[in-house]
Amino acid sequence: MSDLIRVAVLGASGRMGAQTCAAVEAADGLQLVARLGRGDAPGAGTLAGADVAVDFTVPSVTEANVHALLDAGVHAVVGTTGWDDASRGRVTEHLGRVNAERAAAGLGGLGVLIAPNFGLSAVLAMTFAAKAARYFESAEVVELHHPNKVDAPSGTARHTAAAIARARAEAGLGPSPDATESGWEARGADVDGVRVHAVRLRGLVAHEEILFGNEGEQLVIRQDSFDRASFMPGVVLAVRSVGSRPGLTVGLEHVLDLS
Ligand SMILES: NC(=O)C1=CN([C@@H]2O[C@H](COP(=O)(O)OP(=O)(O)OC[C@H]3O[C@@H](n4cnc5c(N)ncnc54)[C@H](OP(=O)(O)O)[C@@H]3O)[C@@H](O)[C@H]2O)C=CC1
């Protein structure tokens, strides 16, 4: 990539897409070259020579967008939720093929950076939660969002719960104690054995509370994103970094050196 990074935004008229366009236009060394909407399939014709594309669309299309971006030779920064092991695996496989062809042609590898959350407070909360997880018998996650959100639980809560589950397993902890025999629908979603509760409330933007309990004590880690502007430094950092991170990176914590 040359010094100037040309950027396309997918979902450009959405809540996050619009903020991202403005942040890219305001950032040194970045140039916004394309705004893609619902009807614009990502490809050479619509991407306008972009080096990096940022996807803030919907869970049902984000994976297809990333494959199209890789076919077009464009690095991808993805904030859209809805990813799982299978979809991430397909992207890793595609990256392997594309980057082998690029290496044979003397080109650098493409990168895909999927970040469930670009907010510093959220990334730190997830990191602290992963560190704390091994020390507590009980762990649950509560995520709270604006009522226009289409998916539940949030991508951030899934990422948080998965990290807690990994840390618990590595420490040899079993399931959190829970005597529930009926009314399981009131106990939230099960993400890798960790209970995750989703609140949708007018007035909220994006918030998460991670609760840990032991006999006689509690630790609560809470983060609040009051304004979508708080995601933009992370988005710009990801755009600047993805070209030097060939392959798949999941989570901004790796770019921030927190992992
Ligand atoms: N990683 C992070 O830090 C954050 C991630 N997010 C995630 O980003 C995603 C977008 O959130 P948000 O901006 O609030 O959502 P919006 O609904 O505001 O925006 C979604 C955008 O996707 C477009 N879109 C809808 N359907 C399609 C389709 N079939 N094909 C192509 N484009 C489509 C919409 O176009 P149209 O306007 O035409 O409907 C719209 O521009 C969500 O998954 C959300 O969870 C959100 C905040 C932070």
Ligand SMILES: O=C(O)C1=N[C@H](C(=O)O)C[C@H](O)C1
């Ligand atoms: O839809 C949102 O708003 C958000 N989505 C992401 C998620 O699902 O984790 C990130 C943040 O919570 C805002």
